[in-house]
Amino acid sequence: MSSPDEPDPSTTCARPVELPPSATAPLAPPLQLSAVYRIAGLEQIDALYEKRESGFIYARDGHPNAAQLAAKIAALEGAEAGLVCASGMAAEAAIFLGYLDQGDHVALSEGLYGKTGVLVTRELVRFGISHTLFDATRPESLRAALTPTTRIVFAETLSNPLLRLADIAGLAEVATAAGALLIIDHTFAPLLCRPLALGASLVTHSATKLIGGHSDLTLGVVAGAGRLIERAAAIASAFGLSGNPFESWLALRGTATLSLRSARACETALTLAERLAADPRVPHAHYPGLPSHPDNARARQLLNGRYGTIVTIDLGDRTRADAFITALRHIPFAPSLADVATTVSHPATTSHRNQSPEQWARQGITPGLVRLSFGLEDPRDLWSDFDTALAGASF
Ligand SMILES: Cc1ncc(COP(=O)(O)O)c(C=O)c1O
Missing domain, CATH: 3.90.1150.10 (Aspartate Aminotransferase, domain 1)
Known part of the structure; x- marks a missing residue:
C-alpha cells in the first residue's frame, strides 16, 4: 500500500499536516502546544544553543506562550525580563534554589503566605538553609535579622491575611547594603505599585490569582534584571518548574482585563x-x-x-x-x-x-x-x- 507518492495510512496518520504559508497573521495570540521545535540542521542547533539565533527548542526551556506572558509581566513591572513557572510556589522555588547555597540564610517577613513559610522553614532547612523572621513594615527589624550569610530577603507587598504593607524602599536599602537580594511577592497588589522601582531585586506573582483572574489556571511569574532571570530560568529547566503553554495563554488573556x-x-x-x-x-x-x-x-x-x-x-x-x-x-x-x-x-x-x-x-x-x-x-x-x-x- 505504501509508494513514494502515497504513503501508507499509518504514515499519513503519524505525520503532521503541512499548510501553505499564510500571508496574514492571527490577531489573537495563537496557542502553541508543541513540546519540541523542528530544527533545520546542526548549524542551527548550535546557533540556537549559543544564542546567535533566537528560537525555541524544547518547551520546558521556553515556548511562545510563556515568552509572551513573561514579556507582558516584565512590561507591567518595569523589568528587563520575566519568567513563567508552573505555580506561584514554583516561581519562589526557582528563586530560592537559584540563589541559595548550603549554609546560606534567608530573612523572611512575618505574615507570609503559609506555604512560602513551609518551603523555607521545613524544606530548605533540610539543605542547610537557615532563616530568621522580621517585620516587613519596620526595616530596622530586618537589619536585626541579617546574618553574614543572608542572601535573600523575602516579603510580600501586602501580607496575608492582615494586609500589612511592606516598607519596600526601606527594606531594599537594608538588603542592598547587606549584599542580599530583596524578593517581593506582589500577588496581592499587581499594578498598585512597582516593587522593582522601589529597589526590589525580583518581583514574583502567583498568576493563579489576579493575573489569571478566573480561578482556572495555576501559574507563577518572576520579573527583574535579565541576569537574575537567566539564573532562575536555568533552575526552572533543571528542576522542571516551567509553566505550560495553555495556562500561559490563559494568563496572557487574563492580563488584557x-x-x-x-x-x-x-x-x-x-x-x-x-x-x-x-x-x-x-x-x-x-x-x-x-x-x-x-x-x-x-x-x-x-x-x-x-x-x-x-x-x-x-x-x-x-x-x-x-x-x-x-x-x-x-x-x-x-x-x-x-x-x-x-x-x-x-x-x-x-x-x-x-x-x-x-x-x-x-x-x-x-x-x-x-x-x-x-x-x-x-x-x-x-x-x-x-x-x-x-x-x-x-x-
Ligand atoms: C501571596 C501568595 N504567594 C504565593 C502563593 C502561591 O501561589 P500558587 O498557589 O500559584 O502556587 C499564593 C497562593 O495562594 C499566595 O497567596
Missing part, C-alpha cells in the same frame, strides 16, 4: 470595607484603605489611590466565622482569591492551617478571621449577602 478587574475590585473592596468597619456586628475590619489600619499612611503614599482587592474581617471566634461563612447565600467559601466573583476564605483552617498557636499569635491570626476577596459584582448585591449572613448568624 487585569487593569479593569483590579480597579473595579479595589473600588468595591474600599466601599465594603468602610461599610463592614462601621457595622457593629463586625468587631474589626482590616483594610489598608481604612484610617484604622496601621499602614494607612504608607498605603496612601505608595499604592496610587487603591488599596487592594482583599478585606479581612474579625468575627471574634471560629463559631461566628463558621456561622457567617455558611450563611452566605451567593458568595462561596473557596480557599484562593482574586476570582471574577467574590469569594471568602478562612486563614486559620486554610492558608495558615499548619502553623502553631505561637506563629498565629505573632502574626495576629485568630480563628475568627474571615478573608474576603472581592470580584466584579455590584457592591449592593454583595452587601445584601453579607448583611443577611451577619443577621442570620445572629450577631
Whole structure:
C-alpha cells in the first residue's frame, strides 16, 4: 500500500499536516502546544544553543506562550525580563534554589503566605538553609535579622491575611547594603505599585490569582534584571518548574482585563470595607484603605489611590466565622482569591492551617478571621449577602 507518492495510512496518520504559508497573521495570540521545535540542521542547533539565533527548542526551556506572558509581566513591572513557572510556589522555588547555597540564610517577613513559610522553614532547612523572621513594615527589624550569610530577603507587598504593607524602599536599602537580594511577592497588589522601582531585586506573582483572574489556571511569574532571570530560568529547566503553554495563554488573556478587574475590585473592596468597619456586628475590619489600619499612611503614599482587592474581617471566634461563612447565600467559601466573583476564605483552617498557636499569635491570626476577596459584582448585591449572613448568624 505504501509508494513514494502515497504513503501508507499509518504514515499519513503519524505525520503532521503541512499548510501553505499564510500571508496574514492571527490577531489573537495563537496557542502553541508543541513540546519540541523542528530544527533545520546542526548549524542551527548550535546557533540556537549559543544564542546567535533566537528560537525555541524544547518547551520546558521556553515556548511562545510563556515568552509572551513573561514579556507582558516584565512590561507591567518595569523589568528587563520575566519568567513563567508552573505555580506561584514554583516561581519562589526557582528563586530560592537559584540563589541559595548550603549554609546560606534567608530573612523572611512575618505574615507570609503559609506555604512560602513551609518551603523555607521545613524544606530548605533540610539543605542547610537557615532563616530568621522580621517585620516587613519596620526595616530596622530586618537589619536585626541579617546574618553574614543572608542572601535573600523575602516579603510580600501586602501580607496575608492582615494586609500589612511592606516598607519596600526601606527594606531594599537594608538588603542592598547587606549584599542580599530583596524578593517581593506582589500577588496581592499587581499594578498598585512597582516593587522593582522601589529597589526590589525580583518581583514574583502567583498568576493563579489576579493575573489569571478566573480561578482556572495555576501559574507563577518572576520579573527583574535579565541576569537574575537567566539564573532562575536555568533552575526552572533543571528542576522542571516551567509553566505550560495553555495556562500561559490563559494568563496572557487574563492580563488584557487585569487593569479593569483590579480597579473595579479595589473600588468595591474600599466601599465594603468602610461599610463592614462601621457595622457593629463586625468587631474589626482590616483594610489598608481604612484610617484604622496601621499602614494607612504608607498605603496612601505608595499604592496610587487603591488599596487592594482583599478585606479581612474579625468575627471574634471560629463559631461566628463558621456561622457567617455558611450563611452566605451567593458568595462561596473557596480557599484562593482574586476570582471574577467574590469569594471568602478562612486563614486559620486554610492558608495558615499548619502553623502553631505561637506563629498565629505573632502574626495576629485568630480563628475568627474571615478573608474576603472581592470580584466584579455590584457592591449592593454583595452587601445584601453579607448583611443577611451577619443577621442570620445572629450577631
Ligand atoms: C501571596 C501568595 N504567594 C504565593 C502563593 C502561591 O501561589 P500558587 O498557589 O500559584 O502556587 C499564593 C497562593 O495562594 C499566595 O497567596
